Amino acid sequence: MKLAFAGKGGVGKTSLTAWVADWLARNGRNVWLIDADTALSLGQASGLQLEALPEPLVRRGDLIRERIHASGFLNLNPDVGDLPETLAVDVPMVGAAVDGVTPGRKRLIVMGAVTNAGGGCACDANALLKALLAHIVMDRDEWVLVDLEAGVEHLGRGTATHVDGLVVVSEPSMRSLQTGAEVGRMATDLGLSNQVLVVNRFMGGELPRIDGLPEWTITVPSMPGLIERQMMDASVLGLPEADTLDAMVEKLLGRLGL
Ligand SMILES: Nc1ncnc2c1ncn2[C@@H]1O[C@H](COP(=O)(O)OP(=O)(O)O)[C@@H](O)[C@H]1O
Numbered sequence: 001m002k003l004a005f006a007g008k009g010g011v012g013k014t015s016l017t018a019w020v021a022d023w024l025a026r027n028g029r030n031v032w033l034i035d036a037d038t039a040l041s042l043g044q045a046s047g048l049q050l051e052a053l054p055e056p057l058v059r060r061g062d063l064i065r066e067r068i069h070a071s072g073f074l075n076l077n078p079d080v081g082d083l084p085e086t087l088a089v090d091v092p093m094v095g096a097a098v099d100g101v102t103p104g105r106k107r108l109i110v111m112g113a114v115t116n117a118g119g120g121c122a123c124d125a126n127a128l129l130k131a132l133l134a135h136i137v138m139d140r141d142e143w144v145l146v147d148l149e150a151g152v153e154h155l156g157r158g159t160a161t162h163v164d165g166l167v168v169v170s171e172p173s174m175r176s177l178q179t180g181a182e183v184g185r186m187a188t189d190l191g192l193s194n195q196v197l198v199v200n201r202f203m204g205g206e207l208p209r210i211d212g213l214p215e216w217t218i219t220v221p222s223m224p225g226l227i228e229r230q231m232m233d234a235s236v237l238g239l240p241e242a243d244t245l246d247a248m249v250e251k252l253l254g255r256l257g258l
């Protein structure tokens with residue numbers, strides 16, 4: 001199953017991706033975590049130390065040249081089948097495995113921001129990144145969670161139709177919900193209509209109806225345990241609110257029919 005997480009910056013996409021991944025691993029699923037955000041924070045949110053983070057793909061000038069320019073001309077359909085294993089690092093599971101279940105494996109691939117690609121043309125890095133994302137989403141029969149930068153542009157039409165569900169994350173604010181609605185509409189246009197809205201840091205009250213927002217809504221409360229923790233630690237796992245989060249993830253996957 002393939003899930004993408006999108007929405008305005010700072011709303012909780014990366015946290016939510018990390019929560020879903022840990023739940024899946026504890027329930028015996030192998031998961032690929034794809035950090036396609038520019039902030040490169042999915043690894044840290046999942047509990048990895050800075051020095052344990054993998055080199056972002058966009059900084060692998062060697063790989064970019066080798067795959068995109070191997071034949072002397074631009075190859076937009078490079079061979080990338082071996083890259084997930086080459087680029088990934090293992091991410092430890094944080095919660096306890098469900099009774100009687102063999103824990104799954106969490107692996108992280110960091111894409112990096114194409115605009116910051118050091119050396120060479122950004123379009124080369126972009127071509128490799130797109131090809132790798134397409135490969136993981138289309139050819140791999142495992143759970144894949146993609147933490148997107150904001151919208152779904154990274155996916156492109158071909159890849160988007162192979163994503164099983166889109167999680168649109170928003171804060172309970174008009175601006176953030178408008179961005180969410182825009183993302184929802186764009187994804188629907190790309191053929192990705194199985195969507196759920198997660199309103200993070202929800203404090204109660206009625207949400208505005210905006211055309212394009214996913215029909216189903218799940219809420220996550222503001223969590224004092226996380227607010228206190230994040231001063232000292234970048235991980236969003238192993239919180240006092242873990243049970244609330246597990247119930248939320250189950251509901252989320254259920255809503256998406258996954
Ligand atoms: N429900 C919540 N309660 C308290 N803090 C939260 C909550 N969700 C996210 N955060 C915090 O908000 C910040 C932004 O979250 P993040 O997942 O990085 O957002 P995004 O990936 O959308 O930019 C992080 O510091 C995170 O720890």
Ligand SMILES: [Mg+2]
Nearest residue numbers: 013014037039
């Ligand atoms: Mg993020």
